[in-house]
Amino acid sequence: MKQIDKKVADSYFRERVRLIVLFLIIWFIVSFGVVMFAESFENMTFNGFPFHYFMGAQGAVVTFIVLLFINAKVSDNIDKKYGISEEKNEQLSAGKALDH
Amino acid sequence: MDTQFLVSLTIIIASFALYIGIAIYNKAKETSDFYVAGRGISPFSNGMAIAADWMSAASFIGMAGTIMLLGYDGLAYIMGWTGGYLLLTFLLAPQLRKYGRYTVPEFIGDRYESHSARLIAAICTIIISFVYSIGQLSGSGVVIGRLLEVDAKVGTMIGVVLIAFYAAFGGMKGITWTQVAQYVILIIAYLIPVVFMSLQLTGNPIPWLSYGKIVGQFQELDQQLGISQYTEPFLKGSKWQFLALMFTLMAGTAGLPHVIVRFYTVSTMKAARWSGAWALLFIGLLYLSAPAYAAFSRFILIKNVVGQKISELPAWTGKWINTGKLQIADANGDGILQWQEMVISNDIVVMATPEIANLGMFVIGLVAAGAMAAALSTAGGLMIAISSSFAHDIYYRIFRPNASEQNRLLVARISIATATVIAGLVALNPPGVITQIVAWAFAIAASTFFPALVLGVWWKRSNAAGAMAGMLVGLAVSLGYILAAKYGGFSIAGIVDTGAGVFGAVAALVANIVVSLMTKEPSQSVQEEVYDLRYPEQMTYKDGQVWMR
Numbered sequence: 096m097k098q099i100d101k102k103v104a105d106s107y108f109r110e111r112v113r114l115i116v117l118f119l120i121i122w123f124i125v126s127f128g129v130v131m132f133a134e135s136f137e138n139m140t141f142n143g144f145p146f147h148y149f150m151g152a153q154g155a156v157v158t159f160i161v162l163l164f165i166n167a168k169v170s171d172n173i174d175k176k177y178g179i180s181e182e183k184n185e186q187l188s189a190g191k192a193l194d195h
Numbered sequence: 196m197d198t199q200f201l202v203s204l205t206i207i208i209a210s211f212a213l214y215i216g217i218a219i220y221n222k223a224k225e226t227s228d229f230y231v232a233g234r235g236i237s238p239f240s241n242g243m244a245i246a247a248d249w250m251s252a253a254s255f256i257g258m259a260g261t262i263m264l265l266g267y268d269g270l271a272y273i274m275g276w277t278g279g280y281l282l283l284t285f286l287l288a289p290q291l292r293k294y295g296r297y298t299v300p301e302f303i304g305d306r307y308e309s310h311s312a313r314l315i316a317a318i319c320t321i322i323i324s325f326v327y328s329i330g331q332l333s334g335s336g337v338v339i340g341r342l343l344e345v346d347a348k349v350g351t352m353i354g355v356v357l358i359a360f361y362a363a364f365g366g367m368k369g370i371t372w373t374q375v376a377q378y379v380i381l382i383i384a385y386l387i388p389v390v391f392m393s394l395q396l397t398g399n400p401i402p403w404l405s406y407g408k409i410v411g412q413f414q415e416l417d418q419q420l421g422i423s424q425y426t427e428p429f430l431k432g433s434k435w436q437f438l439a440l441m442f443t444l445m446a447g448t449a450g451l452p453h454v455i456v457r458f459y460t461v462s463t464m465k466a467a468r469w470s471g472a473w474a475l476l477f478i479g480l481l482y483l484s485a486p487a488y489a490a491f492s493r494f495i496l497i498k499n500v501v502g503q504k505i506s507e508l509p510a511w512t513g514k515w516i517n518t519g520k521l522q523i524a525d526a527n528g529d530g531i532l533q534w535q536e537m538v539i540s541n542d543i544v545v546m547a548t549p550e551i552a553n554l555g556m557f558v559i560g561l562v563a564a565g566a567m568a569a570a571l572s573t574a575g576g577l578m579i580a581i582s583s584s585f586a587h588d589i590y591y592r593i594f595r596p597n598a599s600e601q602n603r604l605l606v607a608r609i610s611i612a613t614a615t616v617i618a619g620l621v622a623l624n625p626p627g628v629i630t631q632i633v634a635w636a637f638a639i640a641a642s643t644f645f646p647a648l649v650l651g652v653w654w655k656r657s658n659a660a661g662a663m664a665g666m667l668v669g670l671a672v673s674l675g676y677i678l679a680a681k682y683g684g685f686s687i688a689g690i691v692d693t694g695a696g697v698f699g700a701v702a703a704l705v706a707n708i709v710v711s712l713m714t715k716e717p718s719q720s721v722q723e724e725v726y727d728l729r730y731p732e733q734m735t736y737k738d739g740q741v742w743m744r
Contacts, residue, residue, distance in 0.1 A: 096742045099734070104741035108729040115285045122281050126274045126445075130437055133267070133428040143407020148426045151270030152486040153403065156277045160479050163284055163472035170468055174731060178743075184463040184732040187744060188295070 107177050114169060118162050125155045203342055203560035210380050210564045218373045236371050238466050242473025244371045245457045247378035249478060251327070251573035252334025255381065256566050257629035259488035260544030266423070268431040269489070272630060273482050275441040275637075277475060279448020282645075284471030287449055289464035290652040290728040297459060299452040299644060300588040306651045308721060309659035310593055315666050317588035319643040320452045322670070324577040324584075325618055327451075327636035330629045331574035332358065332615075332622035337542050338566045340518040347518045348623050354570070355619030361571055362578035362611045371460070377568045382480055384565025388549045388558055389484050392491040395552065402487040409490045416497055420534050425493070433689025440634065443696025447637025450644035453580045464731055492548040500551065501534045508532065511550040515543055541628040581614045582607040626681070634693040635677050642669030642699025650707050655725035661711030669703030 129136070129150040139146035142153065174181070236244075254276065262269035296302040300320055304313025335358070336351030343350065389402045399405035413425040423430050429437060448454065461467045500508070505525050515521040520540040523532060539547075546566060549559045586607035591598055598606075625632060643666045650657040650665070676695035679685035690697070716722070727736040735742045 096735075096744050099741050099743045101739075101741055104730060104734060104736075107734075111729075118281065118285060122278060126278050126441060127438060130271075130274075130428075130434070130441065133434070137427070140411075142404070143411050145426050147428060148267055148270070148410065149407075151267065151274055153483060155274045156479050156483055159277050159281055160472070160475050162281060163468075163475050166285065167465075167468040167472045171465065174465065179731045179733050181463065181465055183744065184465065187732045188293070188463050 103177070107173065110173050111170065114166065114173075118166055121162060122159065125150065125158045129155070199556050199559060200342065200344075202556040203563045206557075206560035206564045207342075207567050210568060213376055213380075214373045214568075217376050236460065238461065238469035239473050240371060240375055241457075241461055241466075241470045242475075243378040243477050244374035244460075245454070245470060245474035246477035247374040247381065247568075247572060248457055248576060249454060249474070250378075250381060250481060250569055251633065252331045252566065252570035253629050253633040254481060254485075255385065255569035256334045256337060256545050257330075257542055257633070258482075258545075259485045259492065259548075260539075260541035261628065261630045262486050262489035263493050263544050264539070264541055265431045266425045267428045268437060270486065271437045271440040272444065272634075273486060275444025276448060277479060277482050278441070279445040280471055280475040280478070282445055282449040283454070283458075284468060284475075287455070287648055287652060288458040288471055289467040291455060291648070292458055292461060292464050292467045293728055293732060294652075294724070295459075297456070298583060298588065299455055299648070300584055303644075303647060303651065303662065304588070304592070306721065306725070307657075307659040307662045308718065309663070312659050312662050312666075313588060314593055315663055316644070316647070317584040319639070319666060319670060320584040320588075321581050321614075323452065323636050323640050323643075324580045325614060326639065327633055328358075328574050328577040328581075328614070328618045329622045329625065330632040330636070331570045331577065332619050333625040333632065334542065334570040334629050335567065335574070336622060337518065337520060337546060338563055338570065340520075341514065341543075341546055342563060344514050344517050347520055350518070351619060351622050355615055355622075358571060358574045358578065359612055359615040361575045362582075362615065374572070377572050378477060381565045381568050382477070384561045384568075385481055385488075385545075386484060388552070388554055388562060389488050389491065391554050391558065392495070392548070392552055393487065396491060396494060402491075403483055406487040406490045409494050413490075413493070416494075420497065420501070422534055425490075432691065435688040436690045436694050439690045439694030439697040442700075443634065443638050443641050443694055446641035446645040446700050447639075447696055450640035450648060451637070452584075452640075452644065453576050455644075455648075456580075488545065488548065492544050492551070495548070495552050496537075496539075497534065501532055501537070503532050504530055505532050506530065509551075511547065514550075515547055518543070521547070541630065578611045578614060582610045585610040631693055635695070638673045638677060638693070638696035638699060639670065641696030642673035642703050645700055646703040646707055650704070650711075652725070652728055654708075654711075655722040656716055657707060657711045658714055658717045660714040661707040661709075664710040665703040665707030668706040669699045672702040673699030 129147060133147040136146035141149040144152065258272055261272060291302060294302060296305055300313050300316035303316040304310065332351055332354050335354030336347040339353050340347035340350030390400050393402040393405045394400045397405040397408055410426060417424050458467050458470065461470050505523065512521065512523065516523065520543045522538040524536055526536050546562060549562050586603050590606050591603055646665050646669060647662050651662065673695045676698055677692045680692040680695065723736055730736065730741065733744055735744060
């Protein structure tokens with residue numbers, strides 16, 4: 096076990112939080128944001144639907160899925176940048192998992 | 196007894212035989228390689244298991260019908276039940292994984308160092324799971340009612356017996372591969388009718404691309420029939436109700452005990468992130484199809500059923516009228532069925548549409564099997580959540596720490612039987628349609644666990660007094676609002692019972708913060724543990740320093 100600079104650890108946390116905040120802003124806009132202004136999208140059409148309907152039925156859901164995959168991938172890259180090894184993580188958390 | 200009954204029953208029994216077979220096969224295998232290291236379940240398979248766990252009778256049986264009858268306003272369910280996975284995966288799942296407790300009451304009890312908080316959390320788990328299971332029993336009543344052509348009430352009673360057995364035998368739950376199989380059956384059963392209808396109506400087999408055309412035609416059709424426009428927003432409720440319901444479902448998703456538990460089965464924080472992503476992809480497949488299902492059903496009803504002579508309606512109508520979920524009355528006495536003369540329950544749309552569209556016996560049977568998988572698997576899981584909260588968290592951890600294993604098992608079995616019977620009695624006369632009942636469970640979860648978990652993970656100053664105040668205030672506000680709105684006609688800004696979570700969550704958040712700040716801060720070791728959740732497993736926070744292992 097070796098000590099690492101608190102600043103390095105903090106910047107790891109900051110990068111992850113910045114990412115989460117960014118994604119939650121997009122999450123909010125595509126769902127709550129579009130609903131709030133639904134009436135103004137009624138005359139735009141997309142994929143055969145009025146735009147507000149498209150966002151509710153397809154657009155928002157697809158955005159959510161894409162955001163989760165981007166989050167997983169980018170977080171992996173951040174882990175790599177800070178020298179976190181997944182094998183080590185698995186070792187450390189072994190036995191803490193409820194495997195069924 | 197007709198051929199359809201035999202076909203449906205055969206498919207249902209065959210699918211259950213498959214689940215049981217996989218469960219037995221895996222159990223045998225498990226003992227043999229118990230000590231082999233690194234036997235992790237990949238995030239991909241885990242995602243499917245989460246998806247099967249998650250999609251209940253509300254998603255499978257109730258949702259498309261709700262969208263069909265509510266039009267745009269029903270889409271709050273689509274966005275709410277998918278968007279919650281972002282809150283869960285960003286804010287809670289990886290951190291809870293690192294903390295490493297087995298149940299939600301266990302996390303709350305240990306994080307807040309309080310048996311009273313543990314007790315409140317266990318009671319909340321029981322209430323949430325109980326309300327949720329009423330929706331599942333009501334759903335199994337619809338399926339069994341149609342299958343046997345009896346009233347849905349009788350179907351519900353048969354469902355109670357099935358679920359009690361299912362849960363008592365361990366629910367075939369907890370075995371990831373059984374759930375993977377359940378997901379596969381469920382999604383195939385849902386997609387086949389949608390794809391067939393898409394092909395029948397538009398000539399394009401890809402429903403997600405084709406149903407826009409159908410929705411586009413509604414404008415004209417609705418005008419002709421003189422009914423409300425399908426895509427026009429906020430006709431069935433206010434805009435605030437839509438937003439409140441969506442928030443309730445999202446925050447509730449991130450606070451549902453039986454869903455959170457699934458994230459304890461992954462190996463690391465990284466695996467938790469990937470599992471969340473895969474889970475939402477698999478869930479999204481059904482949620483993207485539900486509005487298509489709704490649009491096709493509505494189109495077929497308008498085109499083929501409305502405007503027919505009532506005396507010449509096809510055979511399926513009679514069978515559904517027997518379940519008590521479809522009513523047809525010739526109000527104006529002209530012998531022809533008008534849209535307004537047909538009262539169709541949200542809960543039968545998915546089950547009835549394959550019959551209405553003449554998709555054949557096999558598809559009808561398959562949909563019944565998928566619906567049974569959805570209702571029974573979730574109900575089984577809920578019953579296990581109830582019994583473990585009662586037998587483990589309350590009885591064993593708090594009241595009888597020296598109770599024997601056998602004794603605890605007995606208590607667990609009794610609590611399953613009691614809870615199933617009581618939920619069944621309530622479901623005999625369901626207080627709402629499935630999606631609505633389930634939304635109440637989400638409102639309570641959003642008001643109790645969501646604030647307690649988010650603050651517990653992200654704010655080290657939050658303490659036991661704050662958490663207890665938050666959960667109790669949230670529970671009181673959400674239950675109070677649901678009852679006042681449902682039975683007392685009370686509402687704020689047009690927000691009805693299903694949107695209650697927004698008030699409960701805000702009240703709980705404020706209560707937790709205010710009471711925490713007024714009382715003593717939590718112990719040094721708990722504060723360090725919370726700080727530690729900022730980092731991956733390999734980094735540890737100790738005495739103000741970060742260590743790399």
